Amino acid sequence: RAAKGPVSVQLEQGWHLIFLGNTCDQGPGAIRFTKTLLQMKRSYPDRVHLLLGPRDVMKMRLTSELAADQVKSLTVPPVYWAEDAESYTEYVRKIAAASEHMPEAEVDEEAMQKHNNAAVRLQYMLEHGMGAPQDFEFRRKELAVLNGTTTDAVTDDMVADSYLEAVESNGYLRDYLSNAQVAVFLNDTLFVHGHLLVEDNRWALRSIPGQEDVADVARWVIGINSWAANEIANWECSPTWATAPTTNTREAWAARGGAALIDYACPASQVPSALCARWVDTDGTPRSCPEALVAYLKGQGVRRVVVGNVPQGNCPSLVLHGDLTVVMIDTSYSQPGSDLAFEGDHRGAAVAEVIIDGPTCTVRGVTEDQEFVEYKSGGPRGDPLVGRVLGKRFVKARCLGRKDADEVSYLLAQFLGYKVEYSHLTEDEVVQALKSKAEAEPRHQRTLLTSCGDLFGASMTGDSSATAIRHLLAALGVQPGGELSGEMLQSLAEDAVACDLIGYHFPGCGLEELWG
Numbered sequence: 001r002a003a004k005g006p007v008s009v010q011l012e013q014g015w016h017l018i019f020l021g022n023t024c025d026q027g028p029g030a031i032r033f034t035k036t037l038l039q040m041k042r043s044y045p046d047r048v049h050l051l052l053g054p055r056d057v058m059k060m061r062l063t064s065e066l067a068a069d070q071v072k073s074l075t076v077p078p079v080y081w082a083e084d085a086e087s088y089t090e091y092v093r094k095i096a097a098a099s100e101h102m103p104e105a106e107v108d109e110e111a112m113q114k115h116n117n118a119a120v121r122l123q124y125m126l127e128h129g130m131g132a133p134q135d136f137e138f139r140r141k142e143l144a145v146l147n148g149t150t151t152d153a154v155t156d157d158m159v160a161d162s163y164l165e166a167v168e169s170n171g172y173l174r175d176y177l178s179n180a181q182v183a184v185f186l187n188d189t190l191f192v193h194g195h196l197l198v199e200d201n202r203w204a205l206r207s208i209p210g211q212e213d214v215a216d217v218a219r220w221v222i223g224i225n226s227w228a229a230n231e232i233a234n235w236e237c238s239p240t241w242a243t244a245p246t247t248n249t250r251e252a253w254a255a256r257g258g259a260a261l262i263d264y265a266c267p268a269s270q271v272p273s274a275l276c277a278r279w280v281d282t283d284g285t286p287r288s289c290p291e292a293l294v295a296y297l298k299g300q301g302v303r304r305v306v307v308g309n310v311p312q313g314n315c316p317s318l319v320l321h322g323d324l325t326v327v328m329i330d331t332s333y334s335q336p337g338s339d340l341a342f343e344g345d346h347r348g349a350a351v352a353e354v355i356i357d358g359p360t361c362t363v364r365g366v367t368e369d370q371e372f373v374e375y376k377s378g379g380p381r382g383d384p385l386v387g388r389v390l391g392k393r394f395v396k397a398r399c400l401g402r403k404d405a406d407e408v409s410y411l412l413a414q415f416l417g418y419k420v421e422y423s424h425l426t427e428d429e430v431v432q433a434l435k436s437k438a439e440a441e442p443r444h445q446r447t448l449l450t451s452c453g454d455l456f457g458a459s460m461t462g463d464s465s466a467t468a469i470r471h472l473l474a475a476l477g478v479q480p481g482g483e484l485s486g487e488m489l490q491s492l493a494e495d496a497v498a499c500d501l502i503g504y505h506f507p508g509c510g511l512e513e514l515w516g
Contacts, residue, residue: 001341004146006035011044018184020308021053021193021275023176025132026332028141028342031162035172041179050180052228053193053308054275057265058130060177060232062167063239064256065125066160070244071118074109077248078128081268085128092116092124119156122163134344139163141342169236177232181225182274185218188303189356195277195307197293204272205293209260217300224274231261278310284415285394286312286319286328294321303378304361306354313413313420314350314367315397318377320387325377327361329354333418335368363397373397373411385410390433399424 011017019037024030041048064070076088089112096111097104119136127133139159144151166173184191196205206213206220208227214220235258245252250263250270265275279287289297297305305326311333319326335348352365352373359379366372375386375398388395393412401407409424425433 001029002145003032004148006032006039009036009040011040011047016047016049016186017044018049018186018191018306019051020191020306020329021051021180022055022308023053024059024173025055025126025130025135025138027345028138028145030135030138031142031146031166031172034176038172038175038179049184049186049191050176051184051191051193052177052180052182052265052275054265055130055132056173056177056180057261057275059163059167059173060235060258060262061125062122062163063235064241064244066118066121066164067240070241071116071121073244074112074116075246076121077245077252079266080248080250080253081266082129083248088121088124091128092120095120117157117160118164119160122160138342138344167239174236178229182228183221183224185221185302188301189306190217190221190297190302190304191306192274192277193307194273194275194309195279196274196297196305197279197289198272198277199279201290202272203293204274204277205296207272209264209271217297217302228261228264231258231264234258235261276309280310281415283392284310284417284420285389285392286317286326288319288321289326294324298322298324303359304356306356311418313396313415314422315352315365315373315411316354316363317394317396317413318361318363318375318387320377323378325361325387327354327363327377336418338368367399367411371411372400374400385427385430385434388430388434390430390437393423395430 017040023034023037037048037050041050065076070076074089074092078085078087092112092115093104093107096102096107096115099115100107100111102111123133123136126135136159139162140151140154143154143158143162147154165171168174182192190196192204194204197203205217206215208214208220208223211223211227214223235256238257240256242255245255250268253259254263263269264271264273267276269276279289281287303324305324307326307328308330310328311330312328313331314334315331317328319328329352331347331350331352333346334350336346338348339345340348348368349370350366350368352363355362355364360381361377362374363376364374375383377383377387383398386395386398390412393414395410396413397411399409399411401409409426410430412423412425414421414423
């Protein structure tokens with residue numbers, strides 16, 4: 001936190017680093033953090049992958065909306081994705097009234113112009129349309145560190161200038177935008193900032209603004225990244241307004257370079273956006289993907305999707321769909337209101353890493369209560385209990401205990417928006433709760449998150465445990481009553497779908513116990 005510039009980071013040979021976007025608005029370190037990522041990208045161009053986040057893209061607005069001729073105007077409508085926001089005139093009127101110690105009704109245009117400048121316009125933009133009301137002061141604190149001064153020595157104009165410099169031709173944020181992509185498809189894992197579908201079940205996957213849908217995942221990744229790069233190039237060529245907006249309609253805000261990408265990064269995007277898509281219940285609980293999407297992804301060779309955008313509490317969530325896992329990694333609200341590292345710190349003491357190595361995804365970290373967690377998905381080492389749902393509680397993690405204890409338990413989360421309530425159960429308690437849940441459900445409701453029919457020759461929907469065993473045996477070519485060889489058991493142990501199926505019908509039961 002005391003660094004005066006980007007930090008040198010070494011990337012171990014053979015490993016890749018994927019950053020899912022949103023370099024800014026998270027605290028007083030955006031300049032140094034972004035420059036550190038760019039330094040890594042230059043050092044390891046083929047192994048460091050930078051993704052676009054909505055907060056990154058939204059800074060493209062600065063070149064047009066903070067242009068000198070635009071700052072003079074008070075008649076600026078709210079952006080169309082925040083149409084209920086107060087107008088800029090109302091915003092400045094309140095500032096003038098407070099500064100001049102007069103009723104708002106008595107504030108005239110001359111008084112408002114006295115307080116109308118780039119810094120005030122920037123603060124209005126951050127608060128209304130960028131969702132970052134604290135970032136102006138975060139930037140002031142970072143500039144004080146970089147300049148070796150106090151925050152009192154950093155003026156509002158200096159803060160505004162730093163934002164504008166970041167998006168100029170040699171600016172670090174423009175450099176980031178030029179090096180970042182919407183999606184990365186690496187081996188069998190697809191990475192996007194948002195999600196692959198939106199609330200009304202439209203797919204962001206396959207969709208490219210202004211183009212026909214693309215059926216192939218690899219071609220979609222190439223296409224959406226090419227489209228975004230063209231939008232950024234258009235913004236660099238036409239960074240200011242052709243015609244400034246006078247109303248809060250989409251069309252009025254489209255007369256500038258990069259307008260389509262800015263629209264793609266806003267909550268009111270015309271098309272399903274892989275930058276903004278969310279797929280959670282109304283309370284924030286992770287949702288399983290529709291079977292059609294799961295089947296499509298598997299058919300395209302995707303075995304894992306890694307997303308951010310929706311806070312998941314104090315550690316990442318694994319949403320299991322047979323041998324497909326959705327990894328939700330946003331932990332920006334691990335400890336809301338902690339103010340631990342700085343005023344406005346919602347992450348607190350929690351930290352986690354997601355490591356993808358072959359078929360296995362490992363999550364390892366420490367919660368805000370200094371409790372160690374480690375859990376896996378995929379392959380024979382995948383945890384069959386993490387990712388299950390018990391009523392309104394989501395089984396998030398396997399806990400290895402705190403520094404002063406070594407008891408193993410499972411962390412359960414009940415999502416209440418950005419707030420999450422936690423509880424713990426032992427492994428036996430989770431297994432028993434899953435069995436009780438299964439026994440209480442009508443047989444036709446006992447389903448896997450997705451069908452395993454493509455592998456075992458029949459859907460698991462409605463299948464009893466005995467039927468599931470028959471499908472497993474049939475897949476191995478074993479007749480009922482036949483013997484399983486050690487080689488057959490090994491093949492089952494290495495099959496993620498088989499392990500998940502066994503874990504579903506026989507929670508807590510290993511292969512040795514099942515066929516011992």
